[in-house]
Each structure stands twice: as C-alpha cells, then as structure tokens.
Amino acid sequence: MSIKLIFVINCGSSSLKFSVINPLTKERLLFGISEYFNNKNSYIKWIINHNEQKIEFNSITNHQIILNYLVKKILMKYPNIYNKIIGIGHRIVHGGENFTDSVIINSKSIEGIKQASIFAPLHNPVQLIGIKEISKIIPHLKNKQVAVFDTSFHQTLSETAYLYALPIHFYEKYKIRRYGAHGTSHKYVSKTAAKILNISLNEFNCISCHLGNGSSITAIYNGKSIDTSMGLTPLEGLVMGTRCGNIDPAIIFYMKNELNIKINKIYKILTEKSGVLGLTHLTSDFRYLENYYSKNKKIKRAIKIFIHNLSKYIASYTILLKEKINAIIFTGGIGENSILIREKTIKKLKIFGIFLDKELNNYMKLGKSGFINKKNSSIPILVIPTNEELIIAQDTFRIINI
Ligand code: ADP
Secondary structure, three states, X not given: OOOOEEEEEEEOOOEEEEEEEOOOOOOEEEEEEEEOOOOOOOEEEEEEOOEEEEEEOOOOOOHHHHXXXXXXXXXXXXXXXXXXXXXXXXXXXXXXXXXOOOEEOOHHHHHHHHHHHHHOOOOHHHHHHHHHHHHHHOHHHOOOEEEEEOOHHXXXXXXXXXXXXXXXXXXXXXXXXXXXXXXXXXXXXXXXXXXXXXXXXXXXXEEEEEEOOOEEEEEXXXXXXXXXXXXXXXXXXXXXXXXXXOOOOHHHHHHHHHOOOOHXXXXXXXXXXXXXXXXXXXXXXXXXXHHOXXXXXXXXXXXXXXXXXXXXXXXXXXXXXXXXXXXXXXXXHHHHXXXXXXXXXXXXXXXXXXXXXXXXXXXXXXXXXXXXXXXXOOOOEEEOOOOHHHHHHHHHHHHHOO
C-alpha cells in the first residue's frame, strides 16, 4: 500500500506550527514552528529524522512569506515526503455554531469560518489567510483541505450548559453563548484514556484538564463534552498563564469608570497581563514558578490560587458525571509536566477518595503517559500527552476519503 501523508497547518496570531503526519501509523515525519512575525527576530525551525534545522530571517515576515518558504524551500526539498501528501488539515480556533465536526474546505465552510471570526478576531482571519495562501502554493490539493475546529467537540453541550443568564435575545440574535475551546485536545485525550482503560468511548465518563498557556477543563459524559470552562472566548474559566479566567464582570466597569482605563487596554490587561504572570509580576512559565514555589511568597500564592480554582472546577464537574467517573486526565504543557500542580490539586480532592501515587507522579513528565493514582483511589488519574496535530491529520484523512 502506498504511503499517504497529511500536511497539518496551525496558524497562530504571529506564529505558524506545521507537521507532516502519517494518519495511519501516527508517525510525524517532519514538524516545526515559525515565530515572531512582523518582527526582525522571525525564524523558522523544523525537525526531520531527529535533526533540527533553523533559519533566521532578519527581516519582517508574515504568514504568506512563511508558508511560501515552508513549501518551496523546505517541503519540496524532501520529495519522498512532499509527493506523498494527499491532504491539508487546518486548525481553526472558532467555528461558532456552524460546525459540529471537521469539514472539507469549500466556499460554504469558508463563509462559516468568516462568520465565526467575530468571536476569534486574532485567529480565524489569519487561519483563512493560511487556507487561501496554501491553495495558491499547492493548487493540486486545493480541494483536499479540511478545517478542524477547537470548538466543534463542545457542540454537544446542552442549552443548560451553554446559555449565559443574560437577556435571551443576546443568544438568539447575537449568538452569545459558551463555545469552549481546546476541543481537539479534550477529544484526543478522552479517546486515548478510554482505550487505555478498555472502556467503549460511548460509555466513557471523565474530567479532562488541559493545562497549558491557555487552560480549560471539560466534563465528558458517554464520550461527549457536556460542560467546559472556556466560554464565548478562551478568556473564561481557569486561572491561566496571562489570562484572568473567571472574574466579577463588574471589575471591568470599575476599571473603566473609576480608574479611567480605556476598554482596549482593559482587554489587554485581562488577556495578556493577568493570570499567574499578573499575580507574580514575574513570568507565566510554570517551569520557573515551580522551581521557586518554596522560595518566593508571590509565586507560592499564585500557584495556590491556580490550584484553588482548578480543584473547584474538578469538584463541581464530578456532580455532572452522575453515576461514574472513569478517569481524571491531565494534559497540556503543565498537565503533562508539572509534578507540583498535579500533586497539590489531587491533594485537595481527597474527599472524593482520590489518591495520588507520589512515585508515579514524579516519573510522569516529558512525554510520558500513564496512571499516577494509588491502587485504592476511587478514580483513576492519568497523564496523557496531547496530540492535537494527530487528530487534525486523522480527521483530514477521514473527511477527504468520504
Ligand atoms: P500552549 O497552550 O501554548 O499549547 P503548552 O501546552 O505548550 O502551551 O504549555 C505551556 C506551559 O507548560 C508553560 O506554562 C510551561 O511553563 C509549561 N511547562 C512546560 N514544560 C514544563 C515542565 N517541565 N514543568 C512545568 N511546566 C512546564
């Protein structure tokens, strides 16, 4: 059988991640990142056969320049990879209510992505640029592109979970509601956990904690998302690296009316200057925070606030899962690596009969996957490295083969 590969593209606001994946063997043949667009520090680096290569541009770049460089100067240099690409998968941050699954890219789905841009103004427009540009660079794959949405996994939420208690016309007319995010990651880790525990996915119940620069938590019942902490946008929910998560909305009016801070500045404060960065005035990097936990009071306090919030969410989601919780899952850069965050969070949950095995917890980092609970724990606790790119590659393969 000939090898078929999928080219996965993830356009961020000023970065681009990419990979070429075999969706059947799960092998990642080439992958990399380009960062700092619109800035002279822009670079692209990629790994192939365990070798890292890097080009620094020393000039202003953008998504268009990087995609051209990536295909013409990198991918085409490896014809045994490039010639086997049969489809392109794009990560799309927001699908609004238009998409409950990944879809083929055509004029109708492009229109739907445009409509949802209002909820993800930093992401959807650049992801549309990615689609348009790559269609020009690789025209023979123009009709073999698939959009995979961060929001579609959460389209199974009931009205009870997705409606805010605002005057109802704000939903009916303007579609203001909870959409959630990180759906691809929650879907991947829950599917993987069900397989590990040998439980059929449509009977699998879990709480999935994706803790990275952005963090969200999802309650999954019978394999479907039934509640999630991110809302209309990825600002709601848990305390994050630089985002505030849940706050009293009246704080915004206080900042505006009493402190005379402009509304755009307030948005910047809440999204870029808050979270553990804002609490410490130091960093949002949990590697650093973890190292100085016992030595620095502000760091200790920030981590305690992070854990207080996370454990409250886990506890409240247990009641949504009714009769049985098959697993609690930790994933994302922090969930996969932070021994301290997992230990302190699980300690707070002992009322549920959940117990951590310290030795297993200490071992689980840097891409390792497995259980971290004691044998007598009422709920298995798993660490599973997320793999959003693989889901994008597999969905793309599934949809272009329909
Ligand atoms: P993104 O949301 O951008 O995908 P990641 O999932 O890569 O982010 O997570 C980034 C976070 O993971 C950062 O806060 C980083 O400090 C944290 N992290 C990465 N490695 C470790 C580690 N070994 N120990 C603790 N935290 C880590």
